[in-house]
Amino acid sequence: MNKIPFSPPFVNQDVISEVLDSLSSGWITTGAKVKALEEEICNLTTNTNAVCVNSWTSGAILVLKWFGIKEGDEVIVPAYTYSATAMAVLHCGAMPVMVDIAGDFTIDVNSIENAITTRTKVIMPVDIAGWPCDYDAINALVTKESVKSQFLAESDKQALLGRILVVSDAAHSIGSMYKRKPAGRLTDLTIFSFHAVKNITTAEGGAICLNLPSCFDNYEEYKLMKLYTLNGQNKDAFTKSQAGGWKYDILFTGLKVNMPDVCAAIGLAQIRMYNSLLLVERERVARSYHSFFSKHQHFELPPLEDESRKSCFHLYALRLKNCTEVQRDSIIEEITQKGVAVNVHFIPMPMLTVFKNLGYKIEDYPVAYDNYSREISLPIYPQLKNEQIDYICEAVLASYNKVLLND
Numbered sequence: 001m002n003k004i005p006f007s008p009p010f011v012n013q014d015v016i017s018e019v020l021d022s023l024s025s026g027w028i029t030t031g032a033k034v035k036a037l038e039e040e041i042c043n044l045t046t047n048t049n050a051v052c053v054n055s056w057t058s059g060a061i062l063v064l065k066w067f068g069i070k071e072g073d074e075v076i077v078p079a080y081t082y083s084a085t086a087m088a089v090l091h092c093g094a095m096p097v098m099v100d101i102a103g104d105f106t107i108d109v110n111s112i113e114n115a116i117t118t119r120t121k122v123i124m125p126v127d128i129a130g131w132p133c134d135y136d137a138i139n140a141l142v143t144k145e146s147v148k149s150q151f152l153a154e155s156d157k158q159a160l161l162g163r164i165l166v167v168s169d170a171a172h173s174i175g176s177m178y179k180r181k182p183a184g185r186l187t188d189l190t191i192f193s194f195h196a197v198k199n200i201t202t203a204e205g206g207a208i209c210l211n212l213p214s215c216f217d218n219y220e221e222y223k224l225m226k227l228y229t230l231n232g233q234n235k236d237a238f239t240k241s242q243a244g245g246w247k248y249d250i251l252f253t254g255l256k257v258n259m260p261d262v263c264a265a266i267g268l269a270q271i272r273m274y275n276s277l278l279l280v281e282r283e284r285v286a287r288s289y290h291s292f293f294s295k296h297q298h299f300e301l302p303p304l305e306d307e308s309r310k311s312c313f314h315l316y317a318l319r320l321k322n323c324t325e326v327q328r329d330s331i332i333e334e335i336t337q338k339g340v341a342v343n344v345h346f347i348p349m350p351m352l353t354v355f356k357n358l359g360y361k362i363e364d365y366p367v368a369y370d371n372y373s374r375e376i377s378l379p380i381y382p383q384l385k386n387e388q389i390d391y392i393c394e395a396v397l398a399s400y401n402k403v404l405l406n407d
């Protein structure tokens with residue numbers, strides 16, 4: 001069996017044609033393709049406004065700045081996520097307050113409540129692997145009178161909302177469902193990632209979905225966020241490039257985080273075949289792993305579907321039973337030697353230098369550490385053939401047996 005990569009992008013003739021169309025159109029940065037992608041994201045998520053940006057990270061910084069986040073503010077995040085979730089908070093001068101997770105990888109709602117202070121401005125739950133958090137509980141928490149009454153508004157947007165903002169880190173979860181609603185419609189704001197390994201990619205990129213309560217005009221906030229993506233400039237590059245369109249103004253200190261059309265073209269082709277092909281194929285892979293690993297007692301399966309949620313199968317986060325971190329690492333070595341690239345999602349943030357230096361300690365997050373120490377993410381993508389899936393399953397089982405059972 002040839003080597004099996006972890007997560008190659010899905011590039012077929014439709015993707016290539018859409019990119020070539022952008023390249024030959026005479027316009028490669030933000031323009032018609034981005035607009036079309038924003039519309040497709042709205043269709044998929046049953047939303048009316050989505051802003052494309054050049055990464056999840058820049059989208060998160062934009063949203064936090066839009067809400068007026070600054071030094072002295074606190075943003076609650078799970079300890080178990082990619083560092084970008086907390087990094088965006090640090091970039092705004094605020095403090096990420098990390099809380100532990102529950103056994104299904106999602107942020108522990110009870111821990112959120114205990115972490116809320118008068119400085120808390122935002123909660124950022126993360127849909128790890130595409131598995132939605134308990135959004136009813138989180139949304140109920142921020143509207144609870146005892147929590148609302150603690151909220152200290154220090155910007156116009158904060159005063160208008162009058163409570164903690166919920167921004168879901170949906171970097172993994174485009175296409176996931178929670179209580180019949182799609183990711184993108186579950187919290188005030190949702191941010192997707194279109195990084196190269198994501199279910200839908202634009203090479204690098206992301207999108208912010210606006211679902212703010214009715215005290216906001218979501219379209220007005222969409223327009224404001226579009227300005228934020230372009231240095232606060234009141235005219236986009238396309239309009240400015242037209243004959244006679246040279247004059248512009250800069251209205252405020254924005255960012256420069258717009259998505260180029262040539263990148264949007266990849267995502268545009270992919271999103272059009274997402275429900276009919278890409279998601280179906282990801283589910284095939286996840287269900288195949290499920291049927292194999294459920295027959296073996298040493299494995300704990302990741303959640304894929306229950307009565308209220310359905311994953312979009314972004315990662316297959318297998319956990320090993322009765323296994324230490326060192327043994328898990330040895331099992332990964334064995335799997336690697338068999339030519340299969342696997343990964344770990346995630347090294348909890350308190351284990352990373354930048355956060356250790358800020359005083360976070362992994363001992364405070366026992367569930368995050370337990371899940372990390374036993375986790376191996378298996379390859380999952382539409383191109384994966386059934387015989388490759390079989391090979392991966394056997395490679396994982398043989399590696400487990402060798403390391404833990406001396407078999």
Ligand SMILES: Cc1ncc(COP(=O)(O)O)c(C=O)c1O
Nearest residue numbers: 055056057082084171193194195
């Ligand atoms: C949970 C999570 N949040 C945020 C990000 C950051 O996304 P981006 O690379 O688009 O900035 C990632 C990236 O992998 C992620 O996994």
